[in-house]
Amino acid sequence: MGMAGESQNWVLMVTAQTPTNIAVIKYWGKRDESLILPVNDSISVTLDPDHLCTTTTVAVSSSFQQDRMWLNGKEIPLSGGRYQNCLREIRNRASDVEDKKQGIRITKEDWGKLHLHIASYNNFPTAAGLASSAAGFACLVFALAKLMNVKEDESKLSAIARQGSGSACRSLYGGFVKWKMGREEDGNDSLAVQLVNEEHWDDLFIIIAVVSSRQKETSSTTGMRESVQTSLLLQHRAKEVVPKRILQMEEAIRNRDFASFAQLTCADSNQFHAVCLDTSPPIFYMNDTSHRIISIIEKWNRSEETPQVAYTFDAGPNAVLIARNRKTAASLIQRLLYYFPPNTDDLSSYIIGDKSILQDAGLEGIKDVEALLPPPEIKDNIPSQKYNGDVSYFICTRPGRGPVLLSDEGQALLNPVTGLPK
């Protein structure tokens, strides 16, 4: 080996932070299961990693006996094809690395023989159905690429992350991102490109309603396979509907045209769920609470001259609500708390993320929530029903940046000496 170290105990590590993303034109259906090639393009908005992100530390050492990984502190097997595909593709692109301070030199050829330790942590509940695998695989691939001195750009890296989890490819960039489905059989042109960065449209504010659910949900992998096999509407959507919507959405984003953006986002979310329902057996990701949130937004949007809020739902009941600006977001949180007040007095654990929106909305405490009046678009005098307990909590956030390296060793998840989780 070309590695030179004072002892066998050197550890070289890199820590990265990668955002999650939410599709506004949905990915649903693969044309190639193993390469994860989709049946249509999709577009997403990257969420601020301050509130929703994955942090991953990857380490290499000649003392490591095997590839190992820890997710949220718990060791998990790396034997799955998705991890193996990402590791293989990154290793194939590795370059020489030299760390003069530690006196380490690793050649391109060494990478195939060295083992890796990987530790990953989500700053949000994994079970909440918030695309943790998207941020996770993006972060894994981004961190490994930095560690191994892979020279390819984010777009090329996105095609590797795609092989871990399709939507992961869209987490390699901030702002608005398009996953081009590509045409090539090997999938090399199925990758993400940035449409605009996070500064282009920084008025937007996002509130995620994490909805309580008693149902066990169909995994998106299984769900989209069954949709491809059984839905008679999916191919029509993929071939006839989505290509036009992609063009319209790109234009709406370019022009910061919120009315078009909201119309397309809501329609595409609903159509994705329509295809799920057209699957045999049918897949229900939205529940009565999801429906109720849609009705609240639709009624409000229709009462205004132009849409105020867009909604979109992934493979679960959680609502992602995109408000046209902070002022609208303050009105939105008032409406949400009016219908879905917390079950306890503790507002600060019920509204997480960018809590400053509560001040904007004049909601300092539970008393202010209890004093909320019905929204003006409710015209009938029947007091509206309240749905305490139907939402677990709300996350307040905004569009955000792409992956970054964390150079502060204090943020690493692995011990720099042992290479094991801290």
Next chain:
Amino acid sequence: MGMAGESQNWVLMVTAQTPTNIAVIKYWGKRDESLILPVNDSISVTLDPDHLCTTTTVAVSSSFQQDRMWLNGKEIPLSGGRYQNCLREIRNRASDVEDKKQGIRITKEDWGKLHLHIASYNNFPTAAGLASSAAGFACLVFALAKLMNVKEDESKLSAIARQGSGSACRSLYGGFVKWKMGREEDGNDSLAVQLVNEEHWDDLFIIIAVVSSRQKETSSTTGMRESVQTSLLLQHRAKEVVPKRILQMEEAIRNRDFASFAQLTCADSNQFHAVCLDTSPPIFYMNDTSHRIISIIEKWNRSEETPQVAYTFDAGPNAVLIARNRKTAASLIQRLLYYFPPNTDDLSSYIIGDKSILQDAGLEGIKDVEALLPPPEIKDNIPSQKYNGDVSYFICTRPGRGPVLLSDEGQALLNPVTGLPK
């Protein structure tokens, strides 16, 4: 006038009973709003009028001052276009009528000048979302045709009933019925034909779960208009999917092929609801309880070699469950009562219609319901959740006959002397 009566007080009346029907290939979307011409063919099963039907008495007298109608004992306006269309079309086809007993003679021409009294009664809750307008308009047209000696057959009458409520045209026959969408601009070829009568497939047993709902539902008239205007999947369904399904469904019915029948029925119900979801704003007719019933049936069907039960949902959360035979229906009611036990001890108001299925299922009283074991297809040992109160009641029935005249004057809803509701 050519009418001869001893006095002005003669009343001539006819009473008819007409079933409701449930589509197994759905009607959703009009190509002509005023003539009520659909965008695709549909197929329905007629439900036994012993459990779900409309009874209508129509009366004529030279003493009546205007056309009047009473629905479930309450007078309602007849000014609506749908009633006016049906009355006009029937009057246009009226023939001479002679009642020798009463000494009445009404010529073809007289009918345009005589006024009618109409009383109609549903033997099931109008608000339950069980297609009361289908049975209602079919019964109105059928009874008027008999009163006015209209010589046209049921199929021609169905084209008139269609102008009252689209699905009403399918209630002119028993058994399985196809509504041919037709091609002509005037709608004369948009009418119902009987595929098979109710004796062809008399194994089938039907259980309707009337589901409790807190939502106010979109009317089907408004809903289908919005779907036609905004769903990008509706036309594909109407043009590409339904025509093939109609042929397959006709064959399944002809061959009493329950596996194909169930697969088509469930898939088409789900696709209709998918189109509703693809509408802007989206329409949700099914709720969490509807979804739960589907999951119970899907899991059971998949655990057996061949489907046991088909489900279908109209413009509301109620489930119509079609069991392959009585034995399966007994197993079905066990499962339904296991998950959805009554809120009270009174089983006899919770299971209505053909209650004899309870004996088949060994369920004599609430104690037997409480003793029900989880169905064998539930393999995990987690005790299943119960959903008391989520179903209002169950109606047990079967495929049934078409419209009949009730000759017993005791069953008339109007007083034979006054022509007013009894």
